[in-house]
Amino acid sequence: MDRKAVSMWKVTKNLILTDVCVIALFWLIPSVKMPALLLGVLCAIGYMLWLGRYFLNDCKANLPVEDYQRIAAEFGFIWFWNPGRREQWQYVAEESGETGAALLRIWRGNMVLVIVSLAVMAVLVWMG
Structure with a gap:
């Protein structure tokens, strides 16, 4: 799991570097x-999708097949169409044991950084 967690943090590092470059420009x-x-916002959205891909790959590599299939089936639907079912998906990830809960925590931390990045872009637009 350590190698995969590092891959998610590489995405976060790239996001932070992009934000710094956008603010400098x-x-x-x-x-x-x-x-x-515009570049900053597009990069943040791209990083959000990239993090989702890494999260699903991490789940596939570290969780039992049944748990991975349940998480993968719910993942796109919950985050893109029906946020109200997020608790069910969270339960599935945490039910998978310590590994599933750890992957979920790492992914959530990275998603918070993506949201902060988008908020920084919004503040910059407001400051105009």
Whole structure:
């Protein structure tokens, strides 16, 4: 699991570097404000999808087949269409034992960073 957790943190590192570059472009070169912000938002969305891919790969590698299939079946549906079923998906991940709960915690921490990144972009747009 350590190797896979590192892969999710690499995505987070890339997200932070992208944010730093976007903020630097925003402040240093005023003529590229909007393209830089658009790039930042698109990168954050891309990183969110990339994290989802790593999370599912981690679950596949570290959880029993039945648990992985339940999580994979619920994953896209819950996060993209029906957030109200998130608790059911969380229960499945945590029911898988310590590994499932650890993967869920790592993924959640990374998703918080993606949300913070999008919030930073929104503040930069507001400051305009």
